[in-house]
Amino acid sequence: MEDLTELIKTVKAYDWDQSGAPLLAIDAEIRKLLGHPDHLAKLEEALLGALQSNASLAAKRGVCKRLGLIASERSVPTLAAMLVDTETSDMARYSLEQIPSGAVETALRQALAKTKGLTRVGIVNSIGNRNDSRAAAALGQLLDDTDQAAAEAAAWALGRIGGPEAVRLLAARKGAAPNPLRAEILDAYLVCAGRLASEGNKAQAQAMYKELNAEGMPRPIRRAAELGLKAAES
Amino acid sequence: MPSRKTLTRRGVLKGAGLAAVTFPTFIPASALGLGAAPPPSDRIVMGTIGVGGRGTSVLRDFLKQPDAQMIAMCDVNNDNLSRAIHLANERNGNKDCKGYTDFQEVLARPDIDAVLVAPPHHWHVSMGVAAAKASKDMYMEKPMALAMSWAWDLAAAVDRYGVLFQFGTQQRSDFRFRYAAELALSGKLGKLEKALVLMPGTIRPNPLDPPPEPVPGFLDLNAWQGPALAAPYRGRPNTGTRSDRSFGSMSEWGPHMLDMVGWSGIHKPESGLRLAGVATWSNEGGPEDCPQIYSIDLHYGTGVDVEIRSGGVMPGFWRTKYFADPQIDRRFEHANILLGSEGWVYVDRQSINASPGSLLDGLGPAPQEASTFHHVRNFLDCVKSRQTPAAGMQAALEGELLTHLAYIAVETGEQLHWDAKNRRFDGSDAANRMLHRAMRSPWRS
Numbered sequence: 206m207e208d209l210t211e212l213i214k215t216v217k218a219y220d221w222d223q224s225g226a227p228l229l230a231i232d233a234e235i236r237k238l239l240g241h242p243d244h245l246a247k248l249e250e251a252l253l254g255a256l257q258s259n260a261s262l263a264a265k266r267g268v269c270k271r272l273g274l275i276a277s278e279r280s281v282p283t284l285a286a287m288l289v290d291t292e293t294s295d296m297a298r299y300s301l302e303q304i305p306s307g308a309v310e311t312a313l314r315q316a317l318a319k320t321k322g323l324t325r326v327g328i329v330n331s332i333g334n335r336n337d338s339r340a341a342a343a344l345g346q347l348l349d350d351t352d353q354a355a356a357e358a359a360a361w362a363l364g365r366i367g368g369p370e371a372v373r374l375l376a377a378r379k380g381a382a383p384n385p386l387r388a389e390i391l392d393a394y395l396v397c398a399g400r401l402a403s404e405g406n407k408a409q410a411q412a413m414y415k416e417l418n419a420e421g422m423p424r425p426i427r428r429a430a431e432l433g434l435k436a437a438e439s
Numbered sequence: 440m441p442s443r444k445t446l447t448r449r450g451v452l453k454g455a456g457l458a459a460v461t462f463p464t465f466i467p468a469s470a471l472g473l474g475a476a477p478p479p480s481d482r483i484v485m486g487t488i489g490v491g492g493r494g495t496s497v498l499r500d501f502l503k504q505p506d507a508q509m510i511a512m513c514d515v516n517n518d519n520l521s522r523a524i525h526l527a528n529e530r531n532g533n534k535d536c537k538g539y540t541d542f543q544e545v546l547a548r549p550d551i552d553a554v555l556v557a558p559p560h561h562w563h564v565s566m567g568v569a570a571a572k573a574s575k576d577m578y579m580e581k582p583m584a585l586a587m588s589w590a591w592d593l594a595a596a597v598d599r600y601g602v603l604f605q606f607g608t609q610q611r612s613d614f615r616f617r618y619a620a621e622l623a624l625s626g627k628l629g630k631l632e633k634a635l636v637l638m639p640g641t642i643r644p645n646p647l648d649p650p651p652e653p654v655p656g657f658l659d660l661n662a663w664q665g666p667a668l669a670a671p672y673r674g675r676p677n678t679g680t681r682s683d684r685s686f687g688s689m690s691e692w693g694p695h696m697l698d699m700v701g702w703s704g705i706h707k708p709e710s711g712l713r714l715a716g717v718a719t720w721s722n723e724g725g726p727e728d729c730p731q732i733y734s735i736d737l738h739y740g741t742g743v744d745v746e747i748r749s750g751g752v753m754p755g756f757w758r759t760k761y762f763a764d765p766q767i768d769r770r771f772e773h774a775n776i777l778l779g780s781e782g783w784v785y786v787d788r789q790s791i792n793a794s795p796g797s798l799l800d801g802l803g804p805a806p807q808e809a810s811t812f813h814h815v816r817n818f819l820d821c822v823k824s825r826q827t828p829a830a831g832m833q834a835a836l837e838g839e840l841l842t843h844l845a846y847i848a849v850e851t852g853e854q855l856h857w858d859a860k861n862r863r864f865d866g867s868d869a870a871n872r873m874l875h876r877a878m879r880s881p882w883r884s
Contacts, residue, residue, distance in 0.1 A: 222647070223724075228680075232720070273872060296668060302876070305872075334877065399599060432599075
C-alpha cells in the first residue's frame, strides 16, 4: 500500500489549477486494494479525513467521485453533513448513491427536512434512485409543496419506489395538478402500472392504464397507456 | 439488413392493428424518390438538440433528406446555435427555423415529430427520457449513458411511450459492416470461435487546463454541464475532468466496435460472461482521466472469446494477417475481425478483407454517400413505417453494455462475472457500484 499519509496530503492540496495526478493516484490505489477489506478501510478513513479537512471544493469533489466505490456505512455521517450544504450536496450524493447501506436512506430522509431548492430536489432524486419506500409519506407531502421542482421530483421518485402507498398518493393528485407537475405524476403512475403488470398484478395495472387512457389525458400519456394496456392483456 | 425480432410494445400494437389509428400514415421514402420535394403531409418535422461538432455533422445528413424538415435548433452555445439555424434556413429556403437554449421548449412543440439528440455525452439520457415523454421519435448520438442504470432508464422510457429510437452507431448502415455481420449470421464463416476488436486508444498530450476564468458570454455553462458535477470554466466549454462526461476513447468507440459482438450473434451473456482487463492512464495531470491504452478479454459460456485491444497494444499479427491493407497506418485505427471455423472476415470503415477471398464475392459497390447518410435515411424510413431501425434500442443496449463492462473491468482491475439475468456482477461490490452514478440536481433519468 502507498504511503496514505503522503497521498492524502497531495489530495488535500489539489485545486483546479493543480495537476489532477493525486486523484488518479487514488484510482490506482483503489484498484490495488480491491479484495483487501482491511486496507480499503484504511483508505476510506484517509479519504474521509480529506473530506473533513479544509481542502478545496475541487479536492472534495474528486474524493467523492472515488469514495463511493469503496465506502462503507462509516462514511455516511461525513457525507450526510455535506448533503445539506448547497456547495457539497451534489458531490456527496455522488458517493452516497453508490453505498449499499440502509444508513444512506436514513441520511437522505433526514436531509429532506433540512434543505430547500435545488439541494432538496437532488436529495429527492437520490431517494428515488434508492427506491426508499419508507420515504413515500414525506414525498407525498412534497407533491403539494409550492416548490414545483421539488413536487415534480417527488412524483418521479414515487414512480420509482412504487407500491400501494405511492400509487395512492399519485392517484389522488393525477387529475388536478398543474403542468408540468401533472405530466410527471402521470408518468410516475404509468411506471407504477408497468411494474404491477410485470409483477403479475395485471388487473390493477389494466385498471390504471384505463384511467390514463381516458378523455382529457395528454396525448403522449394516452398513447403510452394504450400500449401498456395491450401489453398487459397479451 | 439483419435485425433482431423482439417482442416490444410496438410489436404488440402493430399486431393489434392499431398503428393506423395511433400514428400518422406516411408514404415510404422509397416511393417519394430522393431529390423530389415531398408534400408537407409526407415530411417529418424535426428539431435538433445539441449542434456542436458531431451534432452539426449528423444534422448535415438530415438536411440532405428531402422529407426531413428541421424547424428548431437548440444549443447552450450561441455560436453553435447561430450556425445551425443558418444551415437549416439555407436548406429550407426560408427563415423559419427557430433557435432555443432550453431543450424542453423544443420538445413541447406539438408540430415536431422527431428529434436528433446530439449534445455532449453526459446529457444524452436526461434529454432522451424527456423526448420519449413528449412522444418524440429520436435519433440519438452515441454513447448512450455514463452509467448502465441511466441507459436502462432510457430504454424503459422509450418502451413506455412507444417511441422510435435510432442509436448513432452508423456502422449498422455501412455496407461493409453489414456484409461482415451477414457473413457471420448466415453461417458462411462456420461456427464463430472468436472476435477481435480494435479501438483507437487515447495517445495524446494531457496538459493541465488553464486556470478558472469567467464564463464567456456565448455559453450557458450551468446548462452545458447539466447532469455532470459542476466545475469552473477553464478556457473551453469542455471543462471539468473527462470522466465527468465520458469514458474517453472507450465510450467514443465502444458502442461502434463492440456493437459487432452483438450484431454477429456472439453476445449471449445468459450463457455466462467472464471478463478482465488492464489499462494505462495519463500521469500528466490534465483533465484526461479515462483509460488511454487498454486490453480486455471476454469469455462467453458458449466458448466464444472476444479480445478487445486499443491502439498501442494490438498484436502485430492482426495487422499482417487480417488487415486489408497492412501498410495503412490510420490515425483512428479500428477494426472488427470475426473468426469462424470456415473462414474469417475483417472490416473497418474503409476496407474489408476475408479468408477465403470468395467470401467477398457478394459484396456490392460502395454507395455514393457515407454511412451516416444511410443511417439517417433508415431512421426516417422507420419513422414512417414504424419498423425497428437498424440500431434500435435492443441492439444499442448490447453495444452500450459491453462498453460499460469493458470500462468497469479496467477501472476495477478485477476478474468479473456478469449476471445478465439480474443485471449485476457476481461477487464484485465495486463493479456493481459502477453501474450507477448520481446526476447533479435537478437532473435525473
